[in-house]
Amino acid sequence: MARRPLPRILSNGSAQLARSRELARTAADSATDVLHPLITITRGLRRLASAGRRRWVDTPKERRGALLFAVAAVLLAVALAPYGPLLAVVALMAAAAWHGRDRAPAAPAGPAPGQLQRLKSLYEALVPYFSASDDPEPLYARGGDWGKVFSEYEFDGDGRLAHLVISYPAYFTDAEPDSRARIEHLLGAKCGRGREYHFAWDEEANQLTVRVLAPLSTDIAAQPFVTAPGETVLGFTDPTRVQRTLPLTHGAHGEERTDVPPVVWRTGVRSTEPHLLAVGQPGSGTSTLLRSIALQALHHGDVVIVDGGGTGEYACLTGRDGVLAVECALSGAVTSLEWAAAETERRLAAASKAHQAGDPPPEDTRRPLWLLLDRPSVFTHLAAADDGTDPQSLLQAPLRHGRAANVTVVVAEQFDGLDALTAPVRQHTRARVVLGPATAGQLESVLGAPPHTTPVEQMPPGRGYARLGTGPVHRLQVPATPDPYDDATSEAHRQAVLDLLPPRTTPADEEPGPVPEAVRLDKAATEKVAAAALAAETEMSEPAAPPAPEGAAVAESSS
Numbered sequence: 001m002a003r004r005p006l007p008r009i010l011s012n013g014s015a016q017l018a019r020s021r022e023l024a025r026t027a028a029d030s031a032t033d034v035l036h037p038l039i040t041i042t043r044g045l046r047r048l049a050s051a052g053r054r055r056w057v058d059t060p061k062e063r064r065g066a067l068l069f070a071v072a073a074v075l076l077a078v079a080l081a082p083y084g085p086l087l088a089v090v091a092l093m094a095a096a097a098w099h100g101r102d103r104a105p106a107a108p109a110g111p112a113p114g115q116l117q118r119l120k121s122l123y124e125a126l127v128p129y130f131s132a133s134d135d136p137e138p139l140y141a142r143g144g145d146w147g148k149v150f151s152e153y154e155f156d157g158d159g160r161l162a163h164l165v166i167s168y169p170a171y172f173t174d175a176e177p178d179s180r181a182r183i184e185h186l187l188g189a190k191c192g193r194g195r196e197y198h199f200a201w202d203e204e205a206n207q208l209t210v211r212v213l214a215p216l217s218t219d220i221a222a223q224p225f226v227t228a229p230g231e232t233v234l235g236f237t238d239p240t241r242v243q244r245t246l247p248l249t250h251g252a253h254g255e256e257r258t259d260v261p262p263v264v265w266r267t268g269v270r271s272t273e274p275h276l277l278a279v280g281q282p283g284s285g286t287s288t289l290l291r292s293i294a295l296q297a298l299h300h301g302d303v304v305i306v307d308g309g310g311t312g313e314y315a316c317l318t319g320r321d322g323v324l325a326v327e328c329a330l331s332g333a334v335t336s337l338e339w340a341a342a343e344t345e346r347r348l349a350a351a352s353k354a355h356q357a358g359d360p361p362p363e364d365t366r367r368p369l370w371l372l373l374d375r376p377s378v379f380t381h382l383a384a385a386d387d388g389t390d391p392q393s394l395l396q397a398p399l400r401h402g403r404a405a406n407v408t409v410v411v412a413e414q415f416d417g418l419d420a421l422t423a424p425v426r427q428h429t430r431a432r433v434v435l436g437p438a439t440a441g442q443l444e445s446v447l448g449a450p451p452h453t454t455p456v457e458q459m460p461p462g463r464g465y466a467r468l469g470t471g472p473v474h475r476l477q478v479p480a481t482p483d484p485y486d487d488a489t490s491e492a493h494r495q496a497v498l499d500l501l502p503p504r505t506t507p508a509d510e511e512p513g514p515v516p517e518a519v520r521l522d523k524a525a526t527e528k529v530a531a532a533a534l535a536a537e538t539e540m541s542e543p544a545a546p547p548a549p550e551g552a553a554v555a556e557s558s559s
């Protein structure tokens with residue numbers, strides 16, 4: 001790794017502080033210059049002494065007497081000779097000065113030949129973008145001086161650029177996304193593909209800082225996250241924009257402990273992004289994200305799942321405490337969301353009655369209710385074909401009033417189903433996630449802003465970007481939260497998810513007390529999924545679990 005030494009300019013602090021530091025540094029430099037001969041001679045004396053000690057130790061015992069005699073004879077001769085002691089001291093000092101000289105090889109003054117070639121070719125590649133024919137003093141010109149524009153550079157162990165600060169002329173249109181994108185694309189290609197780069201444009205100083213980002217860890221499994229109520233971990237990112245970290249276990253068997261910066265999404269009454277939309281190509285990990293959110297939501301709230309994918313990816317949640325419904329059929333989805341819309345309105349009415357009476361909101365309006373919809377566009381198409389109710393049309397109230405009523409909507413959709421999303425869904429889902437491969441246009445249309453990083457060539461599942469409202473775009477890796485009933489799931493990850501699942505609920509008809517405003521749903525599909533889940537679970541010889549409820553009931557939480 002070679003780094004060009006640079007004068008450091010203080011980026012903050014007052015001018016006076018900067019002057020004092022400069023004075024102190026100058027004084028220290030002068031003192032070092034004055035004391036340099038003394039330091040060299042002392043170092044030389046130390047080296048001579050240790051060489052003498054080594055010689056004495058290496059001398060066989062029977063020859064030490066003769067050696068001592070020779071030294072004593074020399075000392076006597078020196079002492080008796082005219083000016084002997086003086087000459088001996090001068091000779092000793094000269095020898096010490098010679099041995100004490102700095103033997104460390106001088107640091108290379110510049111980059112190694114291979115690195116130099118990379119910098120030169122990068123400079124030449126930038127010339128067409130950063131030069132103008134009418135510029136009298138061009139910063140960039142064919143065969144020009146790259147040293148003038150690359151003020152800092154750093155190479156990694158493989159000799160590839162890891163960090164670079166580039167100066168560019170003030171007339172470069174750095175405020176235009178297209179101009180920036182061209183430069184970022186070029187740098188991504190020239191600095192080496194297969195890595196992710198972060199670009200920071202300093203428009204005031206006309207400087208671009210390019211940094212190589214370490215890959216995000218893909219071995220973080222689902223686990224209890226240390227968060228406050230109302231906080232949901234969407235995934236993990238790099239520390240450039242996120243100051244907070246979460247203590248986590250990771251590795252194949254959760255054997256390592258690290259602090260990792262999370263992307264935390266806040267929901268509830270004070271949230272400015274109360275609903276979320278996750279988009280991706282098939283297999284990019286949006287269902288996994290929904291499962292991860294559901295497992296976290298179940299700590300403090302109730303969950304209704306509407307699965308348009310219909311592949312039973314949420315079967316593990318069926319009948320669990322707090323899971324009000326897992327719907328895979330259109331009729332069930334409509335019934336559940338009708339109930340959710342009515343529940344939102346009931347909560348609003350109860351809360352506003354309490355506000356008018358000067359009371360705090362009633363307890364039964366405060367338990368978070370989560371509506372998780374995976375590929376609702378499938379039901380939209382089915383409803384259109386049957387002339388039935390589109391489940392999305394029932395999301396109006398939860399989306400509009402969810403924040404005040406503690407109802408959160410999360411929608412996962414594939415890119416080709418985006419057109420089928422209704423306007424309220426697009427409008428109210430201000431927290432956005434894009435997973436898997438996506439073009440720059442797709443990223444910008446979903447996130448509302450381009451990421452400041454280049455896309456990686458091989459996207460692992462669960463990798464993508466997140467943006468909360470108008471905040472920065474974060475790189476994101478969703479924790480591995482696979483379907484525990486999927487045969488392809490590793491045992492460690494399966495166990496991690498099973499450990500987070502709440503216990504199975506007592507079937508509604510065996511509830512000891514009355515369930516207020518319970519709404520019985522058409523559960524034909526859910527029963528099927530529950531039966532499959534139970535069978536799969538028995539096969540996996542999980543500790544004896546009570547039988548799955550015959551039909552889950554959507555009920556107002558009694559807790």
Ligand SMILES: Nc1ncnc2c1ncn2[C@@H]1O[C@H](COP(=O)(O)OP(=O)(O)OP(=O)(O)O)[C@@H](O)[C@H]1O
Nearest residue numbers: 282283284285286287288461462478479480481482
């Ligand atoms: N964060 C993740 N970490 C590790 N593996 C993941 C992650 N997310 C998804 N996967 C794996 O990728 C595969 C696809 O995931 P998932 O089913 O969530 O994708 P999807 O976007 O919902 O696609 P589809 O709608 O086609 O099912 C699964 O095998 C899953 O285990």
